[in-house]
Amino acid sequence: MKTAKIQLEPLTCPSCIKKIEGKLSKMDGVENPKVLFNSSKVKVQFDESKVSEKDLENTITKLGYPVLSSKVA
Numbered sequence: 509m510k511t512a513k514i515q516l517e518p519l520t521c522p523s524c525i526k527k528i529e530g531k532l533s534k535m536d537g538v539e540n541p542k543v544l545f546n547s548s549k550v551k552v553q554f555d556e557s558k559v560s561e562k563d564l565e566n567t568i569t570k571l572g573y574p575v576l577s578s579k580v581a
Contacts, residue, residue, distance in 0.1 A: 510554055511553050516568065517573065524545070525543040532567060536558050537555035537557070538554050552564060565578060
């Protein structure tokens, strides 16, 4: 499992957290998505054989939340 840390543009409402976490948690190979409202960061564990960092970014962007940067460890 890899961990992605994704920086988003500032979030404007707490309901954004549920929307992002809910969508990511339904993706095959994704575990424990956490959105930090105050810092607008997403931390998520994923199986790189099932989903890529780009897939995670695209999913978040399609929800209407622009991705500023991401790192994988």
